Amino acid sequence: xxxxxxxxxxxxxxxxxxxxxxxxxxxxxxxxxxxxxxxxxxxxxxxxxxxxxxxxxxxxxxxxxxxxxxxxxxxxxxxxxxxxxxxxxxxxxxxxxxxxxxxxxxxxxxxxxxxxxxxxxxxxxxxxxxxxxxxxxxxxxxxxxxxxxxxxxxxxxxxxxxxxxxxxxxxxxxxxxxxxxxxxxxxxxxxxxxxxxxxxxxxxxxxxxxxxxxxxxxxxxxxxxxxxxxxxxxxxxxxxxxxxxxxxxxxxxxxxxxxxxxxxxxxxxxxxxxxxxxxxxxxxxxxxxxxxxxxxxxxxxxxxxxxxxxxxxxxxxxxxxxxxxxxxxxxxxxxxxxxxxxxxxxxxxxxxxxxxxxxxxxxxxxxxxxxxxxxxxxxxxxxxxxxxxxxxxxxxxxxxxxxxxxxxxxxxxxxxxxxxxxxxxxxxxxxxxxxxxxxxxx
Amino acid sequence: xxxxxxxxxxxxxxxxxxxxxxxxxxxxxxxxxxxxxxxxxxxxxxxxxxxxxxxxxxxxxxxxxxxxxxxxxxxxxxxxxxxxxxxxxxxxxxxxxxxxxxxxxxxxxxxxxxxxxxxxxxxxxxxxxxxxxxxxxxxxxxxxxxxxxxxxxxxxxxxxxxxxxxxxxxxxxxxxxxxxxxxxxxxxxxxxxxxxxxxxxxxxxxxxxxxxxxxxxxxxxxxxxxxxxxxxxxxxxxxxxxxxxxxxxxxxxxxxxxxxxxxxxxxxxxxxxxxxxxxxxxxxxxxxxxxxxxxxxxxxxxxxxxxxxxxxxxxxxxxxxxxxxx
Numbered sequence: 001x002x003x004x005x006x007x008x009x010x011x012x013x014x015x016x017x018x019x020x021x022x023x024x025x026x027x028x029x030x031x032x033x034x035x036x037x038x039x040x041x042x043x044x045x046x047x048x049x050x051x052x053x054x055x056x057x058x059x060x061x062x063x064x065x066x067x068x069x070x071x072x073x074x075x076x077x078x079x080x081x082x083x084x085x086x087x088x089x090x091x092x093x094x095x096x097x098x099x100x101x102x103x104x105x106x107x108x109x110x111x112x113x114x115x116x117x118x119x120x121x122x123x124x125x126x127x128x129x130x131x132x133x134x135x136x137x138x139x140x141x142x143x144x145x146x147x148x149x150x151x152x153x154x155x156x157x158x159x160x161x162x163x164x165x166x167x168x169x170x171x172x173x174x175x176x177x178x179x180x181x182x183x184x185x186x187x188x189x190x191x192x193x194x195x196x197x198x199x200x201x202x203x204x205x206x207x208x209x210x211x212x213x214x215x216x217x218x219x220x221x222x223x224x225x226x227x228x229x230x231x232x233x234x235x236x237x238x239x240x241x242x243x244x245x246x247x248x249x250x251x252x253x254x255x256x257x258x259x260x261x262x263x264x265x266x267x268x269x270x271x272x273x274x275x276x277x278x279x280x281x282x283x284x285x286x287x288x289x290x291x292x293x294x295x296x297x298x299x300x301x302x303x304x305x306x307x308x309x310x311x312x313x314x315x316x317x318x319x320x321x322x323x324x325x326x327x328x329x330x331x332x333x334x335x336x337x338x339x340x341x342x343x344x345x346x347x348x349x350x351x352x353x354x355x356x357x358x359x360x361x362x363x364x365x366x367x368x369x370x371x372x373x374x375x376x377x378x379x380x381x382x383x384x385x386x387x388x389x390x391x392x393x394x395x396x397x398x399x400x401x402x403x404x405x406x407x408x409x410x411x412x413x414x415x416x417x418x419x420x421x422x423x424x425x426x427x428x429x430x431x432x433x434x435x436x437x438x439x440x441x442x
Numbered sequence: 443x444x445x446x447x448x449x450x451x452x453x454x455x456x457x458x459x460x461x462x463x464x465x466x467x468x469x470x471x472x473x474x475x476x477x478x479x480x481x482x483x484x485x486x487x488x489x490x491x492x493x494x495x496x497x498x499x500x501x502x503x504x505x506x507x508x509x510x511x512x513x514x515x516x517x518x519x520x521x522x523x524x525x526x527x528x529x530x531x532x533x534x535x536x537x538x539x540x541x542x543x544x545x546x547x548x549x550x551x552x553x554x555x556x557x558x559x560x561x562x563x564x565x566x567x568x569x570x571x572x573x574x575x576x577x578x579x580x581x582x583x584x585x586x587x588x589x590x591x592x593x594x595x596x597x598x599x600x601x602x603x604x605x606x607x608x609x610x611x612x613x614x615x616x617x618x619x620x621x622x623x624x625x626x627x628x629x630x631x632x633x634x635x636x637x638x639x640x641x642x643x644x645x646x647x648x649x650x651x652x653x654x655x656x657x658x659x660x661x662x663x664x665x666x667x668x669x670x671x672x673x674x675x676x677x678x679x680x681x682x683x684x685x686x687x688x689x690x691x692x693x694x695x696x697x698x699x700x701x702x703x704x705x706x707x708x709x710x711x712x713x714x715x716x717x718x719x720x721x722x723x724x725x726x727x728x729x730x731x732x733x734x735x736x737x738x739x740x741x742x743x744x745x746x747x748x749x750x751x752x753x754x755x756x757x758x759x760x761x762x763x764x765x766x767x768x
Binding site for chain 1: 470474475478568572574577578580672673674685715716719723726727
């Protein structure tokens with residue numbers, strides 16, 4: 001009896017197998033996914049998506065410190081425990097309800113849209129990698145959702161990709177500032193800089209940093225020559241041949257934008273072979289490594305933190321509160337990704353409080369051109385029609401304090417924002433090669 | 443006309459309108475995942491047809507990337523945004539490159555083929571990472587596509603691109619299904635079983651592998667173009683070994699039983715990942731890994747074996763419908 005039922009025409013059988021799978025998938029998904037986005041609108045909380053690296057090689061040095069800072073700041077903001085003008089609870093009266101997403105994904109744009117449409121977030125704060133920012137910025141404008149890039153460095157975002165931003169903001173300074181300030185520090189301290197050499201990772205960030213640094217040096221002291229340019233592969237970990245090249249070309253200055261494990265490997269391998277004694281070494285992201293290495297970091301190294309963060313941050317109530325709260329909770333001092341995340345969140349809070357609402361349009365209106373105090377000092381949204389932050393920066397010289405066995409920075413020089421950032425409307429490279437038109441350095 | 447089609451092909455043709463209708467019914471974010479899964483699914487298809495010949499390509503990202511970059515460079519340097527031109531350029535680039543590399547790769551099998559294909563894809567990764575004009579590791583952005591002089595924007599643009607992607611993806615799947623049932627398709631299975639005998643029977647294994655390699659490359663490049671256009675961005679990560687490894691994994695996970703399997707497998711894996719990230723943003727890889735492990739343990743022939751198993755049970759009961767689609 002059953003046989004007759006089971007015997008199907010080939011056409012019917014095909015329907016049975018393939019199509020039913022598609023159809024079942026479609027119907028199943030429809031019922032599962034269609035419902036939830038409605039019933040979530042509570043009046044006293046605001047959903048915010050946070051996207052940083054939670055896995056992969058960028059998680060340790062960048063993603064996780066940023067997520068930690070986000071967790072700390074969200075709790076403090078919701079409790080109204082942040083000092084200074086930020087001691088009211090919530091942003092614009094609403095509590096932050098965070099959703100964390102891993103930036104380490106091949107489908108970043110689809111993940112972004114999922115946050116916007118399925119999770120119904122009011123805004124998204126995130127993105128460490130410049131590649132992610134390049135892909136996300138146009139998507140944010142298309143999806144019409146407030147998106148705050150907190151860390152990524154490429155100047156291209158507002159110079160080339162989204163030239164008329166409405167929904168995209170960046171609360172961190174872009175990478176040009178690191179290199180320009182590094183060169184200015186060298187000149188200001190009077191270090192000999194007749195020949196310069198670079199060792200930077202062979203990827204966009206490393207290439208940009210070296211281009212800006214060598215360009216700035218060429219402008220600041222016209223007789224500077226490039227001794228050698230080394231571009232080892234990122235995460236290679238062994239720099240024997242590059243160090244040899246740096247030693248044999250005997251440059252006065254060695255510039256490096258290494259970070260994370262690569263940076264520590266270079267310091268340990270390079271100091272063993274005496275490169276730090278022979279040349280003045282500038283590490284533009286050295287602050288992340290100095291507390292970990294302690295006495296292994298040679299004295300006299302010039303250290304940057306990609307902004308006035310960490311040990312280069314100005315002494316303020318907000319900064320000491322942030323450092324203490326972070327240390328108490330996570331057992332380490334906050335590094336610059338943590339500072340940048342805190343800065344982004346406080347910018348949002350300042351904007352929402354000013355507008356008296358956590359509504360997207362209200363925040364956009366208030367955040368455009370806003371100036372606020374972060375743990376690393378004043379930030380102002382001065383570029384790209386008020387969507388790109390500028391901020392002063394600082395460099396210092398490393399000194400290991402044997403008495404207290406702690407890493408310290410001496411001879412810290414602060415550079416005002418207008419001194420190391422191109423003015424509104426100017427392209428970074430053109431600005432450097434054109435002799436820093438409009439820079440105010442007093 | 444129906445008579446000339448086998449069950450898989452009929453299934454695919456029925457799936458086409460369903461896929462298009464989905465765009466109007468399902469929430470947009472989900473359609474987005476369907477959309478990008480079709481791009482990556484095509485690459486998994488490319489891996490799968492090579493697996494039929496016993497060749498595991500650990501560098502299929504090479505052609506995924508060549509397709510995306512060729513289309514992107516056309517738009518970046520020549521300002522061409524026409525969808526069909528970009529697609530043609532992607533195909534052409536992969537065709538030329540794979541036809542040349544095929545002369546080398548067709549001589550290798552097993553681990554040597556896997557390693558060589560991996561090495562080639564990593565050469566491209568290294569090269570693209572050091573070219574500043576192409577944005578180095580950050581990659582560069584693609585414009586919104588136009589269609590024979592028509593440039594839709596917003597919702598219409600997305601729907602047009604989605605519909606075309608569906609049609610092309612299904613078209614590729616049908617073409618490859620035909621290929622698997624063609625003489626060369628069967629020779630490939632014979633190569634996997636015993637290459638020496640294939641040669642004794644008077645046919646060239648090298649030639650069959652070469653053709654398969656080129657076809658896989660072309661379909662992967664199509665996938666690359668179809669993936670890059672909705673994303674609007676390409677970067678060298680497309681040809682990194684982690685991306686290529688994912689394609690191999692999808693093929694193993696879904697099984698090589700049917701041409702549809704890698705397409706569905708890609709989408710299912712994507713959805714599992716999305717929910718794993720939602721449930722546990724810090725340890726989502728554990729959930730994904732567990733799902734993969736369980737699939738391999740309990741379904742060693744891949745997800746598709748769920749369906750063939752049912753079919754076999756039906757046949758053993760007395761009905762003797764010919765099985766054509768595998």
